[in-house]
Amino acid sequence: MRKQVEIFISGAGVAGLTLALLLADKNISVGLVDPVKALPLPQTPHGTRTAAIQNRFLPLLERSGALEKIKDLCAALKTIRIIDPQGQNFTDKLEALFGAEDIRNDKLSLNIPISFLRAALYDTALNNEFINFFENTRTKNIKFGDVSNIVTLENGNEIEASLCVSADGVNSVFRKEANIGIKSKNYSQTAMTCILSHTKPHENISTEFHYPGGPFTLVPLPGHTSSLVWLEKTELSKKYLSYNKDNIEKLLQQKSQGILGQLSLTSSVDSLPLRSFIAKDFTGNRLILLAESAHCLSPIGAQGLNMSLKDIEIFLEVLSKNIYLGQSIGSRQMLANYNDERRRDTNFRAAAVHGLNQIVSNNLPTSKAVRRFSLNVLKSTPRLKEKVMNIGMGDDQIMK
Numbered sequence: 001m002r003k004q005v006e007i008f009i010s011g012a013g014v015a016g017l018t019l020a021l022l023l024a025d026k027n028i029s030v031g032l033v034d035p036v037k038a039l040p041l042p043q044t045p046h047g048t049r050t051a052a053i054q055n056r057f058l059p060l061l062e063r064s065g066a067l068e069k070i071k072d073l074c075a076a077l078k079t080i081r082i083i084d085p086q087g088q089n090f091t092d093k094l095e096a097l098f099g100a101e102d103i104r105n106d107k108l109s110l111n112i113p114i115s116f117l118r119a120a121l122y123d124t125a126l127n128n129e130f131i132n133f134f135e136n137t138r139t140k141n142i143k144f145g146d147v148s149n150i151v152t153l154e155n156g157n158e159i160e161a162s163l164c165v166s167a168d169g170v171n172s173v174f175r176k177e178a179n180i181g182i183k184s185k186n187y188s189q190t191a192m193t194c195i196l197s198h199t200k201p202h203e204n205i206s207t208e209f210h211y212p213g214g215p216f217t218l219v220p221l222p223g224h225t226s227s228l229v230w231l232e233k234t235e236l237s238k239k240y241l242s243y244n245k246d247n248i249e250k251l252l253q254q255k256s257q258g259i260l261g262q263l264s265l266t267s268s269v270d271s272l273p274l275r276s277f278i279a280k281d282f283t284g285n286r287l288i289l290l291a292e293s294a295h296c297l298s299p300i301g302a303q304g305l306n307m308s309l310k311d312i313e314i315f316l317e318v319l320s321k322n323i324y325l326g327q328s329i330g331s332r333q334m335l336a337n338y339n340d341e342r343r344r345d346t347n348f349r350a351a352a353v354h355g356l357n358q359i360v361s362n363n364l365p366t367s368k369a370v371r372r373f374s375l376n377v378l379k380s381t382p383r384l385k386e387k388v389m390n391i392g393m394g395d396d397q398i399m400k
């Protein structure tokens with residue numbers, strides 16, 4: 001069977017689903033495939049990963065129609081507290097606060113559980129007449145053509161589309177089929193994630209301890225719960241992951257310095273070896289790469305999914321311009337515009353995240369000095385602090 005659509009998206013993760021819904025909103029016919037089904041809310045299991053989505057990208061998720069369904073499961077992040085512990089028993093610790101008021105806002109971001117967000121997007125997409133959903137199968141290969149590409153799925157179905165979008169994550173099939181290489185960095189770090197309940201309120205403050213293995217970050221969720229993102233050297237993380245529940249809770253208690261009172265695990269502790277890369281090209285023949293098929297960064301700085309939402313924002317902008325100029329969807333001009341726009345911002349953020357990871361995740365005296373000096377300068381220079389915070393929150397004016 002061969003089906004025709006205007007745009008075909010490989011991968012129904014958060015990025016693929018959001019794009020599909022926003023395209024459908026413009027009456028564009030979309031094909032969407034993913035081998036992994038999402039369980040409907042409220043049966044969706046609470047995974048251990050959450051993403052802090054910056055204010056400026058929330059309207060995209062609102063427009064998709066999914067955010068409304070899960071807003072009670074998310075929490076506003078109003079302040080980031082950075083703690084740089086030093087010395088035995090944290091005798092010389094340095095603390096800095098970065099509040100929403102510093103950038104004249106009521107919050108910095110919204111912390112959203114990824115499994116709930118995907119379930120809400122999935123549910124919304126299933127009922128959309130413009131989205132042709134291919135479930136329980138995956139993209140196998142692609143035949144590139146002048147006016148369209150033909151995608152073959154593992155179940156034998158074929159889809160013809162004017163433009164294909166790769167949103168199928170770090171091991172993207174489309175990226176490999178288009179022979180697009182990646183530039184990667186190896187950190188030998190592992191991200192450990194879990195959900196915790198605690199006796200003290202978090203007061204919508206995300207607390208980030210800078211330890212030599214990487215940051216240990218508690219991010220607010222509704223009530224007395226928080227998600228934890230903890231980066232650690234891989235060798236050490238293997239040891240910690242072998243601990244039983246009591247021992248890991250004791251370790252988390254010690255690492256959190258009691259800032260949220262008594263901690264209890266309400267989930268498993270999951271782990272993911274850190275990957276970091278950028279695709280050498282964000283486009284191919286009638287092909288656009290976005291989200292983690294194009295870029296995957298360390299979670300430090302919480303940029304990943306926000307950058308994917310920026311990809312979607314720019315994609316929609318170049319598409320509208322393309323349609324206005326009467327060009328075919330996926331024209332060379334459209335692809336060139338997307339690549340130019342996204343490359344500058346992505347390179348800048350990847351370099352910033354890499355630099356931050358290098359400065360934070362070690363115990364070298366020079367790094368320590370730079371870290372503490374920078375925090376002190378930001379603390380005492382409100383205008384610089386506002387500028388740095390705005391860039392971290394997705395402002396790209398500095399690149400223009």
Ligand SMILES: Cc1cc2nc3c(=O)[nH]c(=O)nc-3n(C[C@H](O)[C@H](O)[C@H](O)COP(=O)(O)OP(=O)(O)OC[C@H]3O[C@@H](n4cnc5c(N)ncnc54)[C@H](O)[C@@H]3O)c2cc1C
Pocket residue numbers: 010011012013014015016033034035036049050051052053114137138139140167168169170173191192193229272290291292293299302303304305306307308
């Ligand atoms: C510990 C941690 C904390 C993070 N915190 C933040 C944060 O605070 N803020 C932030 O912005 N970002 C954060 N991120 C990044 C964010 O979680 C990711 O960028 C985001 O979840 C990736 O979404 P995605 O849709 O690109 O990829 P994925 O979720 O990987 O989606 C890819 C989809 O493609 C499907 N697929 C794979 N192969 C095929 C195929 N052949 N055919 C069809 N479909 C296929 C998969 O099944 C999957 O559903 C964090 C990441 C980590 C690891």
